[in-house]
Amino acid sequence: MIWGIRVRLITEYWKKKMKTDIVRVHLVILGLLLIIWLVPTNYNFLIWNIILALIPFDLALLIRYFKKYRLVQILITIVWLVFFPNAMYMVTDFSHLSSIGTGLMTETQFFNYAILAVGVLTGLILGISSAHIVGRVYCQKLSTVWTIMFYVVLSFVSAYGIYLGRFLRINSWEIVSDPQKVIKLFMASISMHSLVFVISFGALQFALLVLYHMVRRINID
Known part of the structure; x- marks a missing residue:
């Protein structure tokens, strides 16, 4: 019983952490896109x-x-x-x-x-x-x-x-x-x-x- 609860808690923790990490990846990429767009370079493509x-x-x-x-x-x-x-x-x-x-x-x-x-x-x-x-x-x-x-x-x-x-x-x-x-x-x-x-x-x-x-x-x- 206790072991089952622990496994469920760990699983839920990793799911939440994974969702947070996915959001962070997209935010980092968004930041990179803004830099390329705002700063003059030869590589807007x-x-x-x-x-x-x-x-x-x-x-x-x-x-x-x-x-x-x-x-x-x-x-x-x-x-x-x-x-x-x-x-x-x-x-x-x-x-x-x-x-x-x-x-x-x-x-x-x-x-x-x-x-x-x-x-x-x-x-x-x-x-x-x-x-x-x-x-x-x-x-x-x-x-x-x-x-x-x-x-x-x-x-x-x-x-x-x-x-x-x-x-x-x-x-x-x-x-x-x-x-x-x-x-x-x-x-x-x-x-x-x-x-x-x-x-x-x-x-x-x-x-x-x-x-x-x-x-x-x-x-x-």
Whole structure:
């Protein structure tokens, strides 16, 4: 009886703490967006990109929340998979360093480097965290091999999504709003150029996802 009460109290405490932490994450991101918006930089596009990176993170939380409602969970997972590449896409935003030069020489470069780096890393952290949450939802009760396979498939599917977004300028919502355009560009994009990109950025994502997974396991243990 007493043990049951203690378990319930601990569970309720962690649920409240988790909700508080989620609010804090969103407040920190809101603060970052305000800084990028209010302070003159070359990277105002980061505002939209970070918002898009936040969507898969929030969807992953919903996937975990609706674990008792399988159909709803699966539908949200499909939407999450469509939006997930938006978060990992942000690693390609380092290409915008060319707008201020690649050398760290002036105060303006210092500030712009810092803004771009924190924006990109924020997007990556949100994306990697969302993948970890979804991976735990679907693979926690399975063997490690299934978790690795989940990360492999996700990494290379996401890499192709990044390619479609970066080079063909396809947005996630166009899968619904203009599917014919997406299919047409998808078929036209199959080339050596896209293959090398997918292999390179798929391997990059896989390394980040596995490393994050291993670090989280160390912290939990």
